[in-house]
Amino acid sequence: MNAKPIKVLIADDEVIIRRGLISTVPWDKYGMTVVADVPNGRRGWEAFLEHRPDVVITDIVMPEMDGIELARKVKACEPRTKILLLSCHRDFEYAQQGIKLGASGYLLKTSFNDEELEEFLAAFRQELGANGTETPLHAAANHTAPAISGLLFEWLYGVGDRFPAELDRLLQGAWNWMNAPTALYLISAPGKCGGTLEHELRGCAPGEPCEVLPFGAGHLLLFVPEAGQSEWDSRLSERKAERPELHWSRLAPLAGREAWIDAVRKARGQMELEKRYRISVGQWPAPIAEAVQLIVRHTDTQLSVSEVAHEVGLSRSHFSTLFKKTVGESFVSFTYRAKLKIACELLAAKGITVQEIADKIGMPDAKYFSKWFKRCTGKTPSQYRSERREARSVI
Secondary structure, eight states, rough: OOOOOOEEEESOOOOOHHHHHHHOOOGGGEEEEEEEEEESSSHHHHHHHOOOOSSEEEESSSSSOOHHHHHHHHHHHHTOEEEEEOOOOOTOHHHHHHHTOOOEEEEEOOOOOOOOHHHHHHHHHHHHTTTTTTOOHHHTTOHHHHHHHHHHHHHHTTSSSSSHHHHHHHHHHTHHHGGEEEEEEEEEOTTHHHHHHHHHHTTTOSSSOEEEEEHHHHHHHEEEEEGGGHHHHHHHHHHOOOOOOOEEEEEEEEEEEEEEHHHHHHHHHHHHHHHTTTTOOGOOOHHOOOOOOOOHHTTTTTTOOOOOOOOOOOOHHHHHHHHHHSSSSOOOHHHHHHHHHHHHHHSSSOOOOHHHHHHHOOSOHHHHHHHHHHHHSSOOHHHHHHHHHHHHOOO
């Protein structure tokens, strides 16, 4: 007897977004089917009452009823329903409101890729089970790396809260050795390399403690005893000789539950930074990697070269030279590119003023921001916003 499909509802006022999701996402792969797509929250609520979907994917800013109110009503009616928010807001304040109401997570519409969405869908399927019913914790985990990774990602993305208990169980049992100093590697293994590398790493440590976890598309987490990290550096280097696209970074040593959680959260932050800005932080000198993360975390301020150089422990001239050599562009150019990316995302959103955008990226005022934006793009903020709206209404 075939399993009952997991029902999905999509709510977004942009037709191109709805059609794109319906036509490009491999729903069958996750045992899912789209039962309705609607252009606003009011229609979304009506469709929810009619179809009782297991998963709701909704834009936040919509006419008639926004996604936050839709999430509120859905969770009040059926708490087990998984809600994924789509947002154009760079600061995620609206998305965070939704998560407080019980939404499972969010994606930034202007930059998310298929892999990020599919990670959420895989987590939803694992938590709901093949028939849209909650799966018991130990039945889902089953002591396998993919299942443990699924629980980990549920937790990291706010989808579920079962991972901490599973981590406690593992640290008392199979992962007991991680209570001693442990080295953590974040490995980028693009394409098919990732799947084969996971098996190879497990196989090349007979008799030694070792844990390899899939960590999103194209990434792995490798945990090994700190005392053996030199040997593992050599093993990874041997594999890089065969696969030049392979790279990794070793995070600060960890020991025990809290350090484990902190290290994995940092690994996730580094992975998302690399994906978002198409950079390879793990291959950079530590001061430059730290500087880039400072820039990205503090785009609402005007950081100077001297301030950041001092923060990472380098002289201004040495820092400027090393930054350009490593990143491929100057400190100022990279900083403005990061700010411009955020500005474009916010201009694509509704209900955000130019002054608010200026504040978000550390510009003195709206007038200064408008001149800077036109110098960078050749368009005024209002022209850019108008063109985006026209593009949305083409279909």
